[in-house]
Amino acid sequence: MEELWKSFILGIIQGFTEFLPISSTGHLVLGRKYLGMAEAGLLLDTLLHFGTLIAVMAVFWDDIVHLLKHPFSRLGLLLVVGTIPTAIIGLSFEDYFEEISRTGSTIGAEFIITGFILWWADRIKDKGSKSFEQISYKDAFFIGTLQGAAILPAISRSGLTIAGSLFMGIQKEAAARFSFLLSLPAIFGACLLQGKKLVTNESEVIGLFPLLIGTFAAAIAGYIAVRWMLNILKRGSLKSFAYYVWGVGGIIIVLQILGKW
Secondary structure (H helix, E strand, O other): OOHHHHHHHHHHHHHHHHOOOOOOOHHHHHHHHHHHHOOOOHHHHHHHHHHHHHHHHHHHHHHHHHHHHHHHHHHHHHHHHHHHHHHHHHHOOOHHHHHHHHHHHOOOHHHHHHHHHHHHHHHOOOOOOHHHOOOOOOHHHHHHHHHOOOOOOOOHHHHHHHHHHOOOOOOOHHHHHHHHHHHHHHHHHHHHHHHHHHHHOOOOOOOOHHHHHHHHHHHHHHHHHHHHHHHHHHHHOHEEEEEHHHHHHHHHHHHHHHHOO
């Protein structure tokens, strides 16, 4: 029963924080640390990511059907262009960033940086004029590069890509839509990489039913988070998220200074 609840909590954390601009990896580091699950298992990581993949597919199902019917459409090519720099950065620095994620030594500072990104994004979110149809390949490449940079554990992927979209003059609703669609190949790629490692790593510390519960929780929480984030960008502010990650980052830095991290 304890494993089930821990998996459920981690699923909720993964689902919400993957699409809210507060960093899923950073929060999973915190969640595992305080649940006593330093090594929750590679299979759990893979299935939690799979749960969030299901969530974004459910919200943008019409776009996915269009991509399946027209894989070489302009939207498909934009996603390819945006995914290329993400893949290059991720594969080039995979081992280095995995070590940072494992130790959590830099996440305090990274949460602080995420807060500044969100504060800045909120100031420019009403200034964009480009519609979704006007997103260029240059825009896609720039946003994809930022998505690759978000491999750092407490730098929010959604926060960085939405901010990058707004910086390129894209309307806020279009910025969110493109950010979430661009997450599809990134999350799918992460699942594939983790799945490959599972072939040579059969040790698992979580049972089957807790794994399924964690996946289900990640999918439901992710679906709610995507819908919530779309509504926030339509008529809300990102500053509350900035305050939150500043608070989390500040607490972590204090704990590190006191030697209690």
